[in-house]
Amino acid sequence: MNRLMGLDYGDKTIGISVSDELGWTAQGVEVIRRTTSERDVSRIRELIQQYDVKELVVGLPKNMNNTIGPRGEICIAFAQSLQETLGMPVHLWDERLTTASAQRTLIAADVSRKKRKQVIDKMAAALILQGYMDSNSKG
Numbered sequence: 001m002n003r004l005m006g007l008d009y010g011d012k013t014i015g016i017s018v019s020d021e022l023g024w025t026a027q028g029v030e031v032i033r034r035t036t037s038e039r040d041v042s043r044i045r046e047l048i049q050q051y052d053v054k055e056l057v058v059g060l061p062k063n064m065n066n067t068i069g070p071r072g073e074i075c076i077a078f079a080q081s082l083q084e085t086l087g088m089p090v091h092l093w094d095e096r097l098t099t100a101s102a103q104r105t106l107i108a109a110d111v112s113r114k115k116r117k118q119v120i121d122k123m124a125a126a127l128i129l130q131g132y133m134d135s136n137s138k139g
């Protein structure tokens with residue numbers, strides 16, 4: 001099974017998750033504070049090597065009516081850039097409501113606002129990756 005990495009690409013951060021070696025579960029591993037494209041991609045490359053990742057899954061924020069807005073266009077460009085720079089498969093996955101879902105889960109677990117802010121992006125990345133893996137394991 002190829003190990004996957006999920007990315008929740010935001011304005012200020014990139015949430016990172018990886019699959020387990022069997023491809024059953026996704027775990028959040030890190031939140032990258034965005035600086036420059038070169039540094040961001042360099043850190044992603046380090047994590048790809050560390051976890052022996054073979055494919056990437058980038059969250060695609062679609063509008064509720066299934067259209068792609070400005071934020072979605074930015075994510076598509078990021079995914080294409082990663083594919084060209086890293087030379088590996090990059091998949092886009094509809095991430096509608098993943099951050100909201102992560103937020104609700106953390107609130108239900110009574111996690112403080114400060115701690116939520118620190119983990120929300122990697123949790124959203126894990127939800128993106130888990131959704132992608134679940135959809136590809138059916139059938």
